[in-house]
Amino acid sequence: MRVGVDVGGTKTLAVAVDEAGRVLGIERRPTGRGAAAVVEGIAAVVEVLAGGRALDALGVGVPGQIAGDGVVRHALNLGIAEFDLAAALAARLGLRPTVDNDVRAAAVGARALLPGVDSLAYLNLGTGVAAGIVRDGMPWRGARGAAGEIGHLSVDPAGPVCPCGQRGCIESLAGGASVAARWGRPSAFPVADVFDAAAAGDPFGGSLQADVVRGVAAAAQLLVLTADVDVVVLGGGVSHLGERLLGPVRTALRAAASGSAFLASLDLADRVVPVPSGAPVGAVGAALLAEAPAGVVPG
Amino acid sequence: MRVGVDVGGTKTLAVAVDEAGRVLGIERRPTGRGAAAVVEGIAAVVEVLAGGRALDALGVGVPGQIAGDGVVRHALNLGIAEFDLAAALAARLGLRPTVDNDVRAAAVGARALLPGVDSLAYLNLGTGVAAGIVRDGMPWRGARGAAGEIGHLSVDPAGPVCPCGQRGCIESLAGGASVAARWGRPSAFPVADVFDAAAAGDPFGGSLQADVVRGVAAAAQLLVLTADVDVVVLGGGVSHLGERLLGPVRTALRAAASGSAFLASLDLADRVVPVPSGAPVGAVGAALLAEAPAGVVPG
Numbered sequence: 001m002r003v004g005v006d007v008g009g010t011k012t013l014a015v016a017v018d019e020a021g022r023v024l025g026i027e028r029r030p031t032g033r034g035a036a037a038v039v040e041g042i043a044a045v046v047e048v049l050a051g052g053r054a055l056d057a058l059g060v061g062v063p064g065q066i067a068g069d070g071v072v073r074h075a076l077n078l079g080i081a082e083f084d085l086a087a088a089l090a091a092r093l094g095l096r097p098t099v100d101n102d103v104r105a106a107a108v109g110a111r112a113l114l115p116g117v118d119s120l121a122y123l124n125l126g127t128g129v130a131a132g133i134v135r136d137g138m139p140w141r142g143a144r145g146a147a148g149e150i151g152h153l154s155v156d157p158a159g160p161v162c163p164c165g166q167r168g169c170i171e172s173l174a175g176g177a178s179v180a181a182r183w184g185r186p187s188a189f190p191v192a193d194v195f196d197a198a199a200a201g202d203p204f205g206g207s208l209q210a211d212v213v214r215g216v217a218a219a220a221q222l223l224v225l226t227a228d229v230d231v232v233v234l235g236g237g238v239s240h241l242g243e244r245l246l247g248p249v250r251t252a253l254r255a256a257a258s259g260s261a262f263l264a265s266l267d268l269a270d271r272v273v274p275v276p277s278g279a280p281v282g283a284v285g286a287a288l289l290a291e292a293p294a295g296v297v298p299g
Numbered sequence: 300m301r302v303g304v305d306v307g308g309t310k311t312l313a314v315a316v317d318e319a320g321r322v323l324g325i326e327r328r329p330t331g332r333g334a335a336a337v338v339e340g341i342a343a344v345v346e347v348l349a350g351g352r353a354l355d356a357l358g359v360g361v362p363g364q365i366a367g368d369g370v371v372r373h374a375l376n377l378g379i380a381e382f383d384l385a386a387a388l389a390a391r392l393g394l395r396p397t398v399d400n401d402v403r404a405a406a407v408g409a410r411a412l413l414p415g416v417d418s419l420a421y422l423n424l425g426t427g428v429a430a431g432i433v434r435d436g437m438p439w440r441g442a443r444g445a446a447g448e449i450g451h452l453s454v455d456p457a458g459p460v461c462p463c464g465q466r467g468c469i470e471s472l473a474g475g476a477s478v479a480a481r482w483g484r485p486s487a488f489p490v491a492d493v494f495d496a497a498a499a500g501d502p503f504g505g506s507l508q509a510d511v512v513r514g515v516a517a518a519a520q521l522l523v524l525t526a527d528v529d530v531v532v533l534g535g536g537v538s539h540l541g542e543r544l545l546g547p548v549r550t551a552l553r554a555a556a557s558g559s560a561f562l563a564s565l566d567l568a569d570r571v572v573p574v575p576s577g578a579p580v581g582a583v584g585a586a587l588l589a590e591a592p593a594g595v596v597p598g
Contacts, residue, residue: 118442119441131525140526142418142526142527143417143418143527143528143529144527144564144565145527146523146524146527147526147527148525148527149524149527149561150521150524150525152524152559152561152562153517153521153524153525154517154555155454155456156454156455156456156457157454157455157513158457163558163559164558164561164562165555165557165559166555166559218452218453221452222449222452222521224445225445225448225449225451225452226430226432226446226449226452226521226522226525226526227446227525227526228439228440228441228442228443228444228445228446228448229441230442256453256464256465258464259462259463259464259465260451260462260463260464262448262451262463263451263463265443266443266445
């Protein structure tokens with residue numbers, strides 16, 4: 001049995017899966033702030049799922065940059081600047097985990113749930129925007145682990161200013177934090193409020209919604225025209241808008257291709273698909289990415 | 300001995316190389332228009348280089364879409380709509396070649412000339428703009444052979460109209476044909492004229508030059524942030540501007556990264572390099588991509 005843990009900014013979700021990635025059990029709890037709380041939260045869900053049995057492998061997906069040795073960097077949502085998470089969990093559980101970036105893990109998990117797909121990009125639409133690319137079942141990391149980090153590609157030099165200093169970055173158009181800041185009204189889910197306002201005829205809401213749609217459409221188009229993945233899977237909090245987002249994004253992609261036989265031949269719109277609803281792709285992917293040590297009983 | 304042929308719109312260049320890609324001989328001649336003339340031109344240079352010796356493999360790079368079976372489609376510069384080039388050359392030479400896209404072949408050839416580079420994107424700045432991506436020494440084709448076809452990604456919704464119907468495509472900003480059409484003056488090398496005019500203070504030339512620079516910079520940035528290749532190699536006719544193009548492109552990439560520790564950490568500017576001057580990367584790559592049949596004496 002493998003266990004995968006997806007450490008999000010608000011909740012830590014763990015799954016027990018078999019070698020094929022079939023989910024045998026799920027466990028979740030709120031994520032604490034700071035390294036010690038994160039370690040305890042992971043250990044707690046792992047011990048519950050293991051239930052005293054030996055694990056074949058443990059994988060952890062974390063929102064941050066991951067050095068090959070399991071060191072987490074710049075995980076701001078977790079209150080972690082730099083921390084050797086793999087070593088800390090090995091000490092706590094007696095089982096060294098494989099730690100990877102959460103979006104990359106979700107990409108691997110999404111592929112496990114999409115039979116027949118050889119390559120995909122998992123486009124995470126959350127606080128920020130980034131993609132994980134999977135080819136032949138393996139994550140594509142790139143020369144410096146930056147493959148799929150498309151959030152700070154500018155697609156409009158007259159677009160909104162991004163904290164990165166550029167204008168019109170995909171993340172500045174479609175990232176949850178950017179939309180919330182531009183919307184400027186307290187909300188549990190600002191992007192949904194923006195879409196509601198747009199539907200009600202609010203011009204500002206309409207312009208922000210248009211930016212979200214063109215940002216996501218641009219991201220999908222560039223992932224296909226650069227990596228030519230089979231499909232682009234929309235995931236992350238903003239993707240919970242479902243058809244309200246997917247429909248306009250597909251319309252934008254059809255419009256972009258309407259004047260070009262080449263672009264039309266790529267079927268961009270039909271290659272953008274939603275992540276299977278409620279599927280714990282991040283945790284499943286973390287479990288599948290885990291390198292298997294000898295079976296160990298955690299705790 | 301392997302022979303590789305790079306069939307360009309104006310000239311057909313062939314090289315004989317050893318298994319390591321070292322060039323043993325070069326042969327060139329003008330490219331004729333139409334399938335029959337293209338076949339004869341290729342056969343002529345191959346026979347000269349073979350000199351009656353058996354070839355281990357023959358590869359041909361062609362500017363067009365290539366079906367896996369060696370059929371060339373939409374090679375407009377060669378006057379070919381659809382033609383089974385592999386079959387025609389097999390009949391003409393008694394040796395079935397491996398036919399591939401010229402940019403993809405150039406990417407493989409560029410890597411052979413850049414020791415220590417594991418992954419690269421060869422950004423072809425010619426009549427159009429497209430990239431070939433090489434990873435682990437092998438070309439990345441993608442799900443539909445469209446990997447690296449970045450020319451029709453829009454980076455400015457207010458940019459020039461592209462024949463594809465979008466505005467501000469990378470190709471509309473930096474493609475030779477687009478620059479020539481916008482410049483609107485007869486010239487053997489319009490992009491060089493535009494850069495000369497800009498240097499002489501001509502405002503229109505300056506604005507066209509700025510578009511070329513930002514188009515190339517955007518292409519390099521998106522290739523690194525999506526595929527995270529070690530280096531982006533600038534090739535193609537427009538790249539003959541050398542430092543006049545590379546300098547401003549690097550300046551633009553440094554400016555884009557100046558406000559972001561993440562972008563700065565990627566060293567975008569230093570990862571853009573010129574193709575080794577005069578190196579026949581397209582022909583060398585075609586030779587290296589060729590699948591080896593039994594040794595056959597062509598002709």
